[in-house]
Amino acid sequence: MVLRIGYVREHFCSPLLQFAEEDAEKTFTLVECPSGTGQLISRLTNDEIDVAIALTDPLITGIANGSKAYKLVGSYTTTPLNWAVITGVKSPYHKIEDLKDTKIGISRFGSGSYTMAYVLALQNGWSTKDMQFQVNNDIRGLIESVNDGSTSAFLWEHFTTKPFVDAGQCRFIGNIPTPWEAWLIAAHPERAQTEALKTFLQELSNYVQAFDSQESREKKNIDFIKAKFGYPEEDIIAWQKIVGYPKVCHEVSESTVLNTLSVLEKAGVVKSPEGGFKASQFVNTNVAKLV
Template structure:
């Protein structure tokens, strides 16, 4: 049975979409999850998908979920090696002019456990705010988030810069800052049950995905082929696509995860109050990865 691969339809997903077009459903099918990482994790839990990619799902919610006891998935690979730049977004006519103005206000998030929530904690940590005073309102998807900052029910929300820039260009929202993740952007997760996602199928999937990632990452592809693909698929302006391509990096092997990604992310998440260190004062990294599929380097 083909793997059910959950993803979010955005420019990061381009190599996966190129892979899916060539595969034509033989080894995997795509399940779009427009609400983001929280929805990906929810669908893994509910047996609606076998693999979560954003593309892949965001590093921080995946790691914090496992650290806080989730058994619905384990990490099986890497996807994007560079930090994700999160825009801090407010309403067109709101009173907020800077990140500093948001202390003590209500942030819009897509779902609890999502990257939009975790990055609000990271922002609070960077700004010196008390993380236990953060307030949240769930707005499900990008349209709900935009509506909430414009009707005043939330002060701001956080989302990837280039994904939301068209809304700012159209005058629907305003950017008042940005916060890069303190970790690489994307990891790949899969359900640990071999009946849902067999190690053999995952290894083949990751090996082939690596070839598409490598092709997409090639200098000559970045010059023109990638630009045309993203322009046609997502409708972004060419100058935005070229600017994004200058900032993004990919792994040479999707079936490898640097151990320092886990340790450094857990350190930041602990400081932000998102995870609690076990009584042993040390996380066992083997609890986070499926060693049948992926290697830690």
């Protein structure tokens, strides 16, 4: 079985891209999803991909809200994601506090940009009941919306957005890290055959470990990310200081699942069933180990 792997073409996916380049037997194909995790979930649901490397909070939200299109099968990073809060070049917003009761741009409902807007509200003591959103599909649509005034701001990964800030297309007014490990791996419970998926995760673990080594961080990773994404060396070095990868990809942390659910419930994004959530309901334990 040739697995269809959905991913967002960002620097985080460098180990996956390296794996794809060296996958001589072509055991999987990559399907780029530029709109982010909301698009990844949609493609899992619509039988366009079998596996997704995606953001923790939207994946968990989807399962909590009843999706049967996927379950968690692994972990991809062990560190939070640093979300930038971004506004237009000439907008009247200069600090996060200015955004209260304004319309926030998101890529899709259910995406990371959507759930993190709730986290931002919670951290600032704002009501989450009447939050306003505008869907703008991808980062270019989001940048356009903050500059034409249809939205006040949007949230996106810091280093992915920095080239647009450096080019004078938008402004940073703050940052907010996720209260959870940033990236998980999800797969359709039937389309992604167990043995093929286990093999993929074992091999991906090897590439993740190699990428995370001190030797790779000093030169190979920098050269690879420069070539693939065009980031300046200082940004790559700064990013590497705040990112960590797991020793194996076929494990899911129970505390990550439950802690994420706790925050999402406070934000009103998910509602706990009677008796509470159980982490085992979110994980395909035929493939991944719940730790």
